[in-house]
Amino acid sequence: METPKTPTDLSHRIREGLSRVATAMRIDDWRRSKTAGLNPTQLSILELLEGRTGGMGVKDIAAQLGVSQPTATDSIAALERKGLVLKRGASADRRAVTVEIAAEGRSALWGDGAARNSTERAVEALPVNEQQDLLITLVKMIGHLQSLDAIPIQRMCATCRYFAPFAHADAERPHHCHFVNAAFGQRDIRIDCREHETADPASRAATWDAFREGSASPPPGS
Ligand code: SF4
Incomplete structure (x- = not known):
């Protein structure tokens, strides 16, 4: 117990x-x-x-x-x-x-319009930085579930051929999307993007490593 x-x-x-x-x-x-x-x-x-x-x-x-x-x-x-x-x-x-x-x-x-469900309201009650951390943690968890074949590949930036993680020095918008040719931030990472195209396995693995390492939290107390 x-x-x-x-x-x-x-x-x-x-x-x-x-x-x-x-x-x-x-x-x-x-x-x-x-x-x-x-x-x-x-x-x-x-x-x-x-x-x-x-x-x-x-x-x-x-x-x-x-x-x-x-x-x-x-x-x-x-x-x-x-x-x-x-x-x-x-x-x-x-x-x-x-x-x-x-x-x-x-x-x-869309019959119920833009009604927010309880999960979205619970997320919105968190400070913005915690919402962003939660998003990145979920992306990493989904990535592991994909590698275990527990779920199919999702239309996430981390598996997309247009995604260049940490391509810019700008801490607010470090990533680059080659589909729209624009920089974007961690909080804009997509989990289900309509424009997603799955990268080939080799570049997917390299992109994933770069994203995971760049998103790593600093060790406690640092
Ligand atoms: S096309 Fe969509 S999934 Fe691909 S990098 Fe751009 S925003 Fe991310």
Whole structure:
């Protein structure tokens, strides 16, 4: 049993904390999906497709959401019946089918306007420097999860072929995005960027090392 003198591992307690955050996010998603007349998986599919103009295959949708292909297929069929997504592709080759969000799907997704959910409000209650530190920590955690094959590669700057980490001496805007040819700061790092293009494995590894080393926190007491 955990006592003040015998705490469980730090990693275990952080997992417990993340689990509480995940619970709040699930509750938010249930409320939002109910308002839109959907279930949370259907809502997640619409959110995933919203930023992907070319659509996605069923297999990729399932992998990104961490659900089985039959679950994704059933949810996509329900969304199609409601007119919220469109399927495109050769009927003879089911693997070639892509799923795109329809205009009605976008309306359903943004039906509650710009309402802030409880997780966003909790983050906004933190000082700005702590919000930025949290973002960088999450990016690093997601990077490790990708390297463990626990999740697919995400559309983050750290895996993007346009990303040049710490290319500038400016401490406020040390990074460079070659897509828009502009410098940007740590707080502007993207986790799901529409313009992202995955870098080849060798440059991805080099970019990741440069980003991680440049973002390393100074040792305690320094
Ligand atoms: S295109 Fe997007 S993901 Fe890539 S470096 Fe620029 S902002 Fe980051």
